[in-house]
Amino acid sequence: MSEFELIARYFAPLARSAPGAYGLLDDAAVISPSSGSELVAKTDTIVAGIDFPPDTAPDLIARKALRVNLSDLAAKGARPRAYLLDLVLPPATDEAWFAAFAAGLAADQNEYGVTLIGGDMSSTSGPVVVAVTALGEAPVGRIIRRGGARAGDLVFVTGTIGDASLGLRALQGKFPALDAESTGFLLERYQLPRPRVSLGPQLIGIATASIDVSDGLIADLRHLCSVCGLDATIAAHSVPLSDAARTLIDGHAETLAAALTGGDDYELLFTAPQAAFDRLSELARATDVPITRIGQLAAPTDPERPRMLVLDAQRRPLDFASGGWAHF
Amino acid sequence: MSEFELIARYFAPLARSAPGAYGLLDDAAVISPSSGSELVAKTDTIVAGIDFPPDTAPDLIARKALRVNLSDLAAKGARPRAYLLDLVLPPATDEAWFAAFAAGLAADQNEYGVTLIGGDMSSTSGPVVVAVTALGEAPVGRIIRRGGARAGDLVFVTGTIGDASLGLRALQGKFPALDAESTGFLLERYQLPRPRVSLGPQLIGIATASIDVSDGLIADLRHLCSVCGLDATIAAHSVPLSDAARTLIDGHAETLAAALTGGDDYELLFTAPQAAFDRLSELARATDVPITRIGQLAAPTDPERPRMLVLDAQRRPLDFASGGWAHF
Numbered sequence: 001m002s003e004f005e006l007i008a009r010y011f012a013p014l015a016r017s018a019p020g021a022y023g024l025l026d027d028a029a030v031i032s033p034s035s036g037s038e039l040v041a042k043t044d045t046i047v048a049g050i051d052f053p054p055d056t057a058p059d060l061i062a063r064k065a066l067r068v069n070l071s072d073l074a075a076k077g078a079r080p081r082a083y084l085l086d087l088v089l090p091p092a093t094d095e096a097w098f099a100a101f102a103a104g105l106a107a108d109q110n111e112y113g114v115t116l117i118g119g120d121m122s123s124t125s126g127p128v129v130v131a132v133t134a135l136g137e138a139p140v141g142r143i144i145r146r147g148g149a150r151a152g153d154l155v156f157v158t159g160t161i162g163d164a165s166l167g168l169r170a171l172q173g174k175f176p177a178l179d180a181e182s183t184g185f186l187l188e189r190y191q192l193p194r195p196r197v198s199l200g201p202q203l204i205g206i207a208t209a210s211i212d213v214s215d216g217l218i219a220d221l222r223h224l225c226s227v228c229g230l231d232a233t234i235a236a237h238s239v240p241l242s243d244a245a246r247t248l249i250d251g252h253a254e255t256l257a258a259a260l261t262g263g264d265d266y267e268l269l270f271t272a273p274q275a276a277f278d279r280l281s282e283l284a285r286a287t288d289v290p291i292t293r294i295g296q297l298a299a300p301t302d303p304e305r306p307r308m309l310v311l312d313a314q315r316r317p318l319d320f321a322s323g324g325w326a327h328f
Numbered sequence: 329m330s331e332f333e334l335i336a337r338y339f340a341p342l343a344r345s346a347p348g349a350y351g352l353l354d355d356a357a358v359i360s361p362s363s364g365s366e367l368v369a370k371t372d373t374i375v376a377g378i379d380f381p382p383d384t385a386p387d388l389i390a391r392k393a394l395r396v397n398l399s400d401l402a403a404k405g406a407r408p409r410a411y412l413l414d415l416v417l418p419p420a421t422d423e424a425w426f427a428a429f430a431a432g433l434a435a436d437q438n439e440y441g442v443t444l445i446g447g448d449m450s451s452t453s454g455p456v457v458v459a460v461t462a463l464g465e466a467p468v469g470r471i472i473r474r475g476g477a478r479a480g481d482l483v484f485v486t487g488t489i490g491d492a493s494l495g496l497r498a499l500q501g502k503f504p505a506l507d508a509e510s511t512g513f514l515l516e517r518y519q520l521p522r523p524r525v526s527l528g529p530q531l532i533g534i535a536t537a538s539i540d541v542s543d544g545l546i547a548d549l550r551h552l553c554s555v556c557g558l559d560a561t562i563a564a565h566s567v568p569l570s571d572a573a574r575t576l577i578d579g580h581a582e583t584l585a586a587a588l589t590g591g592d593d594y595e596l597l598f599t600a601p602q603a604a605f606d607r608l609s610e611l612a613r614a615t616d617v618p619i620t621r622i623g624q625l626a627a628p629t630d631p632e633r634p635r636m637l638v639l640d641a642q643r644r645p646l647d648f649a650s651g652g653w654a655h656f
Contacts, residue, residue, distance in 0.1 A: 020366075022473065022474075025474065025475070025555055026404070026473055026474045026475075026555075027370060027400040027403050027404055027474065027539060027540060028368045028369060028370040028400050028401060028403075028404045028406065028464075028471070029368070029369050029370070030366045030367065030368050030369075030466070030471060031366065031367050031369060032361055032366040032367060032468070033360055033361075038348075038358045038359065038360040039358065039359050039360060039367065040356045040357070040358050041356060041357050041358075041359060041410075041412060041445060041446055041461075041463070042355065042356040042357070042412075042446060043412040043413070043414055043446055043447060043448050043459075043461060044414075044448045045414040045416060045448045045450045045459070046450070047416055047450045047451070047452050049452075049453055050450060050451055050452065051450070072355040072356050073356060075355050075356075076354070076355055076356045078356065082369075084369060084370075084371040084461050085371070086371055086372075086373040086414065086459040086461075088373060088375055088416075088457050088459075117369060118369055118370060118371055119371060120371050120372045120373045120459070122373045122374070122375045122378060122379070122457075123375070123378055124375050124377075124378065124454055124455060124457065125377055125454060125455060126452055126453060126454010126455050126457075127452060127453060127454050129416050129450075129452065129454075129457050129459075131371075131373070131414040131416075131448070131457075131459040133369075133371060133412050133414075133461040135369070136356075138358070140360070143356070143358060145350065145354055146350075146353065146354045146355065147353070147354075211355060212355060227353055227354075
């Protein structure tokens with residue numbers, strides 16, 4: 001089956017609801033923000049053997065590639081609209097792979113209200129690479145930046161932290177004693193992130209700064225502090241954990257470190273003034289997304305080097321050798 | 329040097345002139361079309377060993393990755409504005425590589441008035457992959473589609489055809505007798521496409537259909553005919569050739585076939601009514617871009633199967649076994 005037949009059969013149907021995608025039969029797509037909005041653009045790539053195990057089911061690869069981008073849009077308060085897809089595959093990739101991959105995209109388009117508007121396919125002698133560029137929109141000038149926090153703002157995180165990195169370890173056979181249900185839960189958290197697409201736009205006007213947790217809670221909070229020029233103090237015992245993660249971490253400091261520094265959570269890490277606490281509680285109830293206060297920002301002790309303090313239950317500082325995932 | 333240091337040193341300077349890129353320090357960028365315009369989005373990936381030889385200089389890789397996308401925008405009549413970049417590299421990639429790659433981008437940003445607004449970097453065990461998503465803009469509803477041609481419209485092409493594919497063959501040592509100057513010319517045409525960025529937007533209101541020549545003249549004209557539902561007749565001897573290509577092709581039917589079916593020309597292939605002939609001649613003079621009439625479209629003999637006829641100087645049909653480049 002040729003590239004053009006593959007596009008016609010598996011990808012053109014995904015572009016049907018976007019008139020500006022021209023059925024993927026033209027050289028480019030057109031898109032405009034709604035009145036009063038601007039477009040928000042983000043690109044993120046996943047690579048087999050680095051971001052997912054090479055034997056991952058194609059539908060999960062597709063969904064992860066899309067979702068990691070939607071997570072960034074959510075962190076900015078942007079509503080997702082469209083995406084472009086670059087697919088780099090071994091030439092022997094069979095039609096069943098494309099069918100499953102496209103089915104994964106179709107499921108997520110339905111779930112998140114987003115539409116394929118363009119793409120490219122290439123062959124490679126190396127691992128599968130999937131690059132997605134997602135386009136969302138937000139009211140003009142209102143996206144939630146990384147750098148808008150003020151001293152005294154509280155630090156919040158959605159959902160639970162560490163499940164994905166523990167899921168990867170479970171996949172590697174590191175927790176043989178863990179029950180099947182917990183193992184399955186952690187695995188799914190690693191394979192299928194749940195970007196906070198509905199909550200994100202509702203944080204506009206409440207959150208002062210925001211980032212999604214992809215490199216790891218500690219590393220991403222450090223990114224935020226660094227752009228804000230503020231110190232942060234986090235209470236490790238207040239970081240929300242799933243039951244499965246809590247079981248694994250109980251009494252294992254190294255596993256706690258893995259949870260707090262491991263990546264792939266795709267939760268939102270954001271700051272808001274104390275006065276916003278009640279509104280956030282209401283929002284958590286209304287959206288059914290847990291929002292947990294985990295710490296607070298302060299004026300920097302050294303403006304050149306924003307400091308991050310992670311305290312244990314006895315308020316002793318914890319030290320994390322690894323600050324988060326780095327490619328290079 | 330970490331990913332973050334590499335971004336700060338080599339890529340953030342490329343984003344300086346786009347306020348919505350936030351110095352590449354945020355999770356996403358914002359962009360809006362100018363008043364009366366809409367955004368035009370295109371993504372294209374190049375892979376080492378497929379789209380360029382693995383030992384290609386990094387600045388040429390960067391420029392080719394960007395230019396193949398700008399060529400598509402030009403074909404639609406869109407003016408380029410911004411791009412996002414996905415870079416998938418072996419972990420051992422050294423700093424000099426990044427420096428040269430970024431220098432290539434800087435040169436082309438300057439040449440084409442386009443700015444980096446976001447990107448992602450990943451490591452790989454395989455070949456270098458560079459995916460670019462380019463964003464341009466065009467007056468609302470006015471991009472030049474692939475499918476707008478009418479029976480009787482003339483077929484035009486810019487520049488010269490076949491140089492890039494002959495350049496690749498030269499790189500493979502297939503033309504040892506060719507003089508150094510011609511070899512250098514063809515090599516550069518392969519390594520450094522010249523997208524018709526200035527001409528493209530000026531074809532709005534003149535061209536009825538347009539596509540850029542990337543898969544090969546024959547294949548891309550077939551794409552256009554297929555979307556338009558029209559037959560095309562092309563005079564092979566009227567296809568514009570460079571002196572270097574003409575020397576190689578003279579008396580070699582196989583080399584002519586290579587030129588007409590080889591890809592990577594990145595010229596514009598477009599249609600316009602006969603009445604537009606004079607305006608196109610003026611435009612060619614004003615922009616210093618050769619525009620050559622190579623054929624004409626006609627009502628289809630079989631609407632289900634648009635037919636493409638390529639005639640030699642004696643008006644005998646030529647047959648091309650290979651219709652163009654295909655990845656799968």
